[in-house]
Amino acid sequence: MRERQTGRMIVIGGGLVGLVTCFELSEQGFQVTLIDPEPASGATHYAGGMLAPIAEVQYRQEALFPLMLQAAALYPDLIERVSRASASPIDYRPRGTLVVAADRADARHLQELGDYQRLHGMSPVELSVTRARRLEPALSPRISGAVSIPDDHQVSPRLFAAALLDVLKQRGVKIIRERVRHLEGADPCLAVHTETQVIETGDAQVILANGLGAAQVSGWYTQDNPLQLRPVYGDIMNLRVPEYLRPLSERVIRGFVEDRPVYLIPRSDGTLTLGASSRENDSALPNVGAVHELLRDGIRLLPGLEECELLEVGVGARPGTPDDLPYLGRVGRNLIISTGYFRHGILLSALGAHAVVDLLLGKKLPAGVDLTACDPWRHVGGSAPAAHSGAAQHPGTPPF
Ligand SMILES: Cc1cc2nc3c(=O)[nH]c(=O)nc-3n(C[C@H](O)[C@H](O)[C@H](O)COP(=O)(O)OP(=O)(O)OC[C@H]3O[C@@H](n4cnc5c(N)ncnc54)[C@H](O)[C@@H]3O)c2cc1C
Structure with missing residues (x-):
């Protein structure tokens, strides 16, 4: 039987990262507070x-591959535990992914990507176009190549987040609907300042996951903010498939169309998600060109x-981060x-979330997972409190 932990946790940010972290902490028996407006x-x-x-492998991101594979291995158990705790639907669909190529150049790209994936121990399965269309009859007969990736799955992030919130509420997690502005100190972090209140941390551990x-959360570093985050x-788009065409596809379909990536994610409610562009032009409203391209490529x-x-x-x-890796690690006691x-x-x-729990309990991370490359201090020199520089991989300090 699992030993129940005592102690208070303050999680700042309730996106999926913060919510899964709260869930895993509550699984351990910790008393959790979530702060998010x-x-x-x-x-x-x-x-x-x-x-x-x-399917999401990108060249020169080798440090990410083991993290992504390990995360995928943890997912089925995570989904099962959340589903046991909440009746809310999650729409987790372990039905695999097809990656298709629109023209011959795209097919070559798909082949080269397959070679690179195999070089890193992954096993995409090449399919003939006929075979791919047998699996997904709505695919255009004009595609030039296809690969099946049975182990790449999908979930509905909105439903999963709602189910996690449901579990957290059932378990008495306190949710403070405010924006955090400032942390008072890092080592130790003495208080969390929101828009209207100062929450003394006392013996609590704080997880900044927003x-x-x-x-924008200052106070825990001495010079420049070590977190070089940027919006990408x-x-x-979300589309509704007419009844007479359902299901338009059973699996996730990713594609390359004249080298542009596009994907289609079918949901159990008869809708489809079509995405996604990748822009760094500081425009937070839908871009006409990007939407046009996605629709055109998706329809092709x-x-x-x-x-x-x-x-x-x-x-x-x-x-986004400069090296596409997360910032994950302990920066203060x-x-x-x-x-x-x-x-x-x-x-x-x-x-x-798993790594946060392991850091808190001073446990070793799962075999093959090395968080050294995710050190939150890696993009600055000299801002870290001396005792904690490079602390990502080393639980070092006791949990409390
Ligand atoms: C179009 C698109 C498609 C994507 N597709 C995929 C995909 O298919 N698969 C995949 O794995 N990832 C995908 N991603 C990436 C994924 O969405 C993000 O990596 C992920 O959501 C990050 O989660 P998070 O919890 O760290 O941040 P967020 O989801 O951004 O959540 C941050 C939370 O923090 C809160 N917050 C912010 N500031 C404060 C503050 N000062 N105080 C308190 N709370 C605060 C916010 O209210 C929010 O709830 C996609 C992203 C986009 C934009």
Whole structure:
């Protein structure tokens, strides 16, 4: 039987990373407080929800691969525990992913990507176009190549966040709906300053997990903010598939169309998510060109999209970091940073939350997971309180 922990935890930020962290802490028996003016309102609200450590492989991101694979391995158990605790639907669909190529150049790209994935121990399965269309009959007959990735799954981030909030409420997690402005000190962190109150930390541990918002929370570093977060905007759409075409697809369909990536994520309620652009032009409203491209490329792969109703066009801001790796680690005896999950935060939330619990309990991280590269201090020299520089991988300090 699991030993129940005692102690207070303050989690700042209730996007999927903060919510899964609160859930894992409550699983351990900790008394949790969540501070967020509007939980699940950030990137989580707009995310596609692909749990795709293989399909999302990008060149020169080798340090991310083991984290993504480990996170994917943790997901089924996470989903099972949340589903046991809440009757809210999650729409977790472990049905695999098809990656398709629009033209011959895209097919070559897909082949090269497959070679790179295999080099890193992953196993995409090449399919003939006929075979791919047998699996997904709505695919255009004009595609030039296809790969099946049975182990890349999906979840609905909005439903998952709602289910997690439901569990947290049932378990008596206190939710303070305010924005955090400032932390008083780092080592120790003495108090959390919100817009209207000062919350003394006492013996509590504080986890700063508020996505892009972490860049605005000051007080815990001495010189420049070590968290170099930037918004990377993603345009995304939700469509309703007409009854007579359902299901338009069973699996996630990702594609390359003249080298542009596009994806389609089917949901159990008969809707589809079509995404996503990647823009760094500081425009937080939907971009006409990006939306046009996504619709055009999506229709080229799955012509039936033309029959769908357009329910929603939205833009989310991914919390990007200079090296695409999260900031995850202890920065003070009662302060842990967990942010910067960029393009993969829905997937990586499982690992991030697990790592926070391991850091708190002074436990070893799962085999093969090395968080050294995620050190929150890695982009600045000299701001870290001397005793804690480079603390990401070393629980070092006792939990309380
Ligand atoms: C279009 C798009 C598609 C994506 N698709 C995928 C995908 O398919 N798979 C995947 O794994 N990832 C995907 N992502 C990335 C993923 O959404 C993010 O990495 C993830 O949501 C980060 O989670 P988070 O909890 O750290 O941040 P967020 O989801 O941004 O949540 C931050 C939370 O902190 C709160 N907050 C902010 N400032 C403060 C403050 N000062 N005080 C208190 N609370 C505060 C906000 O209200 C919010 O609730 C996508 C992102 C976008 C934009």
